[in-house]
Amino acid sequence: MIPISLHNLYLCFGLLLIGFTSKSAANVFDDVYGAGDYKSARSQYLRSMPNDDIRGPLTPHFVNFLERYGYSEFKFNRPDLGPYGSFGGKVTDYDIIRNYPVIFIHGNSDGALAIEGTHSSGFSSSISYFLNHGYTSAELYATTWGDDRVLANATTRGHSCKHLIYVRKFVEAVLQYTGARFVNIIAHSMGVTLGRRVIKGGSFPTKGGYCNLGQPLGAYVNVFIGIAGANIGMCLCSRPEMTMYPTCNEETGFWPGNNCRTNNYGDCDQRQPQLVCAGPRYSTFLETLNLDHTPIGRFVASIWSMKDEILPNGGQVYGYNTSYLLETNTYSIYPNLSHDQVKDETADFQYQLVRNY
Numbered sequence: 001m002i003p004i005s006l007h008n009l010y011l012c013f014g015l016l017l018i019g020f021t022s023k024s025a026a027n028v029f030d031d032v033y034g035a036g037d038y039k040s041a042r043s044q045y046l047r048s049m050p051n052d053d054i055r056g057p058l059t060p061h062f063v064n065f066l067e068r069y070g071y072s073e074f075k076f077n078r079p080d081l082g083p084y085g086s087f088g089g090k091v092t093d094y095d096i097i098r099n100y101p102v103i104f105i106h107g108n109s110d111g112a113l114a115i116e117g118t119h120s121s122g123f124s125s126s127i128s129y130f131l132n133h134g135y136t137s138a139e140l141y142a143t144t145w146g147d148d149r150v151l152a153n154a155t156t157r158g159h160s161c162k163h164l165i166y167v168r169k170f171v172e173a174v175l176q177y178t179g180a181r182f183v184n185i186i187a188h189s190m191g192v193t194l195g196r197r198v199i200k201g202g203s204f205p206t207k208g209g210y211c212n213l214g215q216p217l218g219a220y221v222n223v224f225i226g227i228a229g230a231n232i233g234m235c236l237c238s239r240p241e242m243t244m245y246p247t248c249n250e251e252t253g254f255w256p257g258n259n260c261r262t263n264n265y266g267d268c269d270q271r272q273p274q275l276v277c278a279g280p281r282y283s284t285f286l287e288t289l290n291l292d293h294t295p296i297g298r299f300v301a302s303i304w305s306m307k308d309e310i311l312p313n314g315g316q317v318y319g320y321n322t323s324y325l326l327e328t329n330t331y332s333i334y335p336n337l338s339h340d341q342v343k344d345e346t347a348d349f350q351y352q353l354v355r356n357y
């Protein structure tokens with residue numbers, strides 16, 4: 001059962017997003033670029049509409065490779081999810097890889113490509129943009145790491161070893177298949193914290209025992225872009241009734257800590273005086289991740305929005321920017337995009353970041 005409060009929140013997000021979708025492209029881009037850049041911004045927007053009908057799944061050529069090299073058990077092509085559960089691969093042996101391949105890691109309840117529904121636009125917008133700018137399917141890769149894409153199951157998904165191994169093996173498979181010197185990683189929401197852990201690798205405790213991800217992969221990552229991640233937790237998870245759910249729990253969830261048990265949900269959104277805390281301050285998974293300084297790429301960017309309905313109050317958690325990656329080299333804050341828009345409507349910026357490094 002999903003708690004009433006969260007359920008209402010999702011209903012509310014649904015309504016909010018309907019509001020956003022009916023907003024004209026002009027308004028959206030005035031917010032981001034300022035009115036001056038409107039013309040070019042608008043044409044970029046039209047090229048990267050979130051509902052671009054990009055279809056996978058992985059090409060038979062890549063699936064063949066996955067079967068031959070021992071990856072079949074993961075079913076990265078997600079036959080259960082149809083053409084929107086995965087994307088990428090060469091068409092023939094003769095396809096040449098000119099650009100460093102991009103691996104997209106989606107967030108909770110989302111998937112590789114867009115389907116109908118809330119929080120399910122995947123990376124269709126970005127993939128469409130890259131395809132329109134000279135990339136091929138041999139250079140763009142996405143799979144779906146969740147068991148399903150059911151929004152009502154959102155609270156059941158934490159940073160479990162199962163999800164981590166799945167994403168890790170996908171990154172390894174793309175590196176091996178493409179033979180590329182580097183890949184770029186573009187991650188959204190829960191994909192950011194999964195992705196950072198997967199690239200850092202290592203062995204660390206989880207609820208079900210040690211999770212061993214292997215050697216660090218940061219030396220193979222060119223640009224890592226983290227969009228609307230919750231690197232130091234989510235205020236929603238500070239509610240006592242939420243910590244029982246995998247997505248919010250104190251071990252592998254987005255528990256933001258309770259600032260030495262003096263706070264309640266409301267206070268999480270506000271800057272707190274520095275308190276000296278005994279014991280873990282927030283989720284063990286997140287704290288371990290943030291204390292691990294293993295690099296995650298040659299150039300790291302953080303992107304978030306001040307009006308993200310999942311990360312309210314400008315994305316502040318006890319006064320810290322939760323979407324700010326500790327490894328970051330640069331960050332961009334959008335004034336008025338929703339949690340999904342900050343992924344779907346920044347495809348041009350993601351492209352620039354990947355191309356400019």
Ligand SMILES: *[C@@H]1O[C@H](CO)[C@@H](O)[C@H](O)[C@H]1NC(C)=O
Nearest residue numbers: 019020023031307335336337
């Ligand atoms: C931000 O977006 C919302 C929803 O589209 C809109 O109602 C609001 O006026 C916008 N705020 C600003 C400051 O542009």
Ligand SMILES: *[C@@H]1O[C@H](CO)[C@@H](O)[C@H](O)[C@H]1NC(C)=O
Nearest residue numbers: 001147148150151152153156
């Ligand atoms: C996910 O949702 C489906 C459909 O509502 C349900 O049958 C299934 O048990 C859920 N899975 C989990 C892990 O809660």
Ligand SMILES: *[C@@H]1O[C@H](CO)[C@@H](O)[C@H](O)[C@H]1NC(C)=O
Nearest residue numbers: 306314316320321324331333
């Ligand atoms: C945190 O976000 C605020 C905007 O909310 C920004 O002014 C500030 O520079 C950010 N700080 C860091 C360290 O990212």
